[in-house]
Amino acid sequence: MEKLSEKQILAVKSIEKPTLVVAVPGAGKTRVIVEKFIYLYSSGFDPSRMAAITFTNKAANEMKDRIQRATDGSINLQYISTIHSFALSIMMRNQKYFGGKSGITILDEDDSLVLIKNLISSNDRFNKLINEVKLISLIIQKAKEDFDLPVLLQAYRNAHHVFLDNSSLDDEIKQLNISIARHKIFFEKPLYLEFFKYYQQYLNLNNLMDFADLVLYPTLTMLYDNFARTVIQSSLQYILVDEYQDVDRMQNKFITLISNGTNITCVGDEDQSIYSFRGGTPENILNFENNFEDPVVLYLDDNYRSARSIIQVSNLMIKENYQRRNKAAVAVRNEKGVVDFIQTYTNSEQADFIVSMIKSLISKNGYSFKDFAILARASWLLHEIEEKLKINNIPYNPLRGTGFYQRIEVKYPLYYLGYCLNPENEFLLKKIINFPARGIGEVTFQEIISKKSSENSSLWEALTNSNNNRVKAFVDIIVKLKNAKALVEFFTMLYDIVFKSKWETQIERTSENDYDEEQYIEPEELERKTNYLTLLELCKQADEKYSKPFEQFYLTIISYVEQPHFNDAVSIGTLHSAKGLEFPVVFLPFLCEELIPYTWRGKKADIEEERRLLYVGMTRAKDQLYLLYPESLNGIILEKTQFLDFLEERIFCGGQNLQTKTRKDKINIGDFVEIKGYGKGIVKEKRRLQNGKFLYAINIEGDMIEVIQDYYEIKKIEKNEKKIIKKNLIEKESIERISLDKEFKDKDPVDKDFVENNLINNDSMEKNQGKAILTDDMLKTFSQGNLENDNIKKILNIGEKKKKK
Incomplete structure (x- = not known):
């Protein structure tokens, strides 16, 4: 020591x-x-x-x-x-203190699900629950994990040796029955509790235990058998x-x-x-x-891992939680380290920054690839970063299988595509013939392979000539998929006929039950459909990009799925997957609202746990930490996460000497700018539109001009010109300044109501901003070059503002 x-x-x-x-x-x-x-x-x-x-x-x-x-x-x-x-x-x-149990068979989660489904389908009393298999599994799991004693004593009354051997517990169980009313899910749907009892009795009679029972069974034993508890403790x-x-x-x-x-x-x-x-x-x-x-x-409380600035920032953030002890990490290392807040316009620019920074730090600081980690809230956010790494010949390893292309809902659909392209591929057939499970085991598969050899036929012929009804159903699926004319059609059809019933019955149908199962489903499972939708978006791009989209898309993407493990590589994964790890340099991309705190089905995750999750990610960093937030993701507008808003306010208002980087050409309120054809002025208001563009209100010699990003040529003014512009603006103070709200003061009521009803509220913009005034439909018309719409004319003042001579 x-x-x-x-x-x-x-x-x-x-x-x-x-x-x-x-x-x-x-x-x-x-x-x-x-x-x-x-x-x-x-x-x-x-x-x-x-x-x-x-x-x-x-x-x-x-x-x-x-x-x-x-x-x-x-x-x-x-x-x-x-x-x-x-x-x-x-x-x-x-064993003698646990009912003499021996030779127990342990059921994993999949085994338990199959058993629940079989028990429901084989008992008329529970048939109506057949579409709620996953929900019932979750309810049982939750009752066990939470040690929900009133429910557990009901379920285990005839399924645990302590209760079977001790009738004196009946009174206690009867008393606890009263409290079942407090448990909404069991009180409103008593059939769930009845099934829970039936399930546990079946396990007990057949010497089975699910994973939770491994801990719960001895817990109940020690709770109600004092002698057994004393023996085990001693x-x-x-x-x-x-x-x-x-x-x-x-x-x-x-x-x-x-x-x-x-x-x-x-x-x-x-x-x-x-x-x-x-x-x-x-x-x-x-x-x-x-x-x-x-x-x-x-x-x-001594942190031996991270540099001072990393500990400082992570302490600032986590102290906002209430469910915690009053403590703060203390830096042992003397190095200051680096914490950078990185804002980009798009997710593509974000990925480019990460790639560029990795190259630069390797070149200038002597880091190796294995010194870097890229950690996101969800794996579907990582696919573009993975692509940029691969394009730039930067090796990477997904952490614990959490890379986008390593997810089963991404790689197995790609295996289906590969097999449809080459129905003689035995490797791919073995991958998909029983995924998802459809009752085609190894014996049946080997029969198909033997038939191919004995009849000197092709693999596809041996498959299509099978007399097995389950194999025939599988062949029908492949035939339908092979008829798809586009990638999007192929993967949409694949989802509908293969995966939808497996995934949505387990997750999405549970939303009908007013039960917050998302609180304890693995994050990777919650992301499943989002990952698949991301895959569909990639397919859409490939359909437009490639002359032979099926072949070219498959050959491009499969290399990401089957990539080897590298000894020296960037680590990439989810924040959950990085628990317990450390890296000299850590990038945390997509620190945006609805991504962290995560939003699923319109519900935000627990704020304090989400803050803890970000804290875990930040504290993986030893030397350098990069906190990144793009303004848009594939055209969808993003807001910086509230966690960073708080941090930046505390750091910069408090005079802390930490770095921040944003695009140098980014235009903000208070900037002096020049608009080609209009003149020079100061940005007074800035509002984001739903298509991602910014609407700027610029004071040019007393007139307020409204312009949209990218439709006008706007550039920042050099420092030595600012004083002249400011002086001109002061001299024009007597001129009436037209605000955006006043712009419609004299319009007729119909037009004013139209504008008010189509305002876009965006709380993510800078302080003192008003409301932006373009709807998506109007922007679509505008972006297509149609400027004759009367409302667009009125709002944009096309033809009403004089150009600066």
């Missing part, structure tokens, strides 16, 4: 009382956990009776490796694992819990029950709680003092 700080040593040696270690990003928490395990071992604790619970198998394996290297390598580390593996081990080693000497903020309520109940109230240390950071869709909650850390008696709370 010689190289540990005083704070870290204190955390390591705190073993007499339940201990919470709150560790900011870059505080070395993993090292503290490893050192504490070694310290306990050297103090006489039995490693076979010590548990270290991690969030992932990878983290568990890394921790085991570090402990083995620091000791003689022969100690028993059986309980260093994920919480699910740990709970299963506890049950297997104490079998463990110490418990360490990593990433405590990611533990759901059920898992937290398991942890509190299995510890004896003193032999536990939990390590985490409520500011990094970003997995609410899995049940994770900052409450674990915030309520630690209420869950454990006489606890010790320690803070590891």
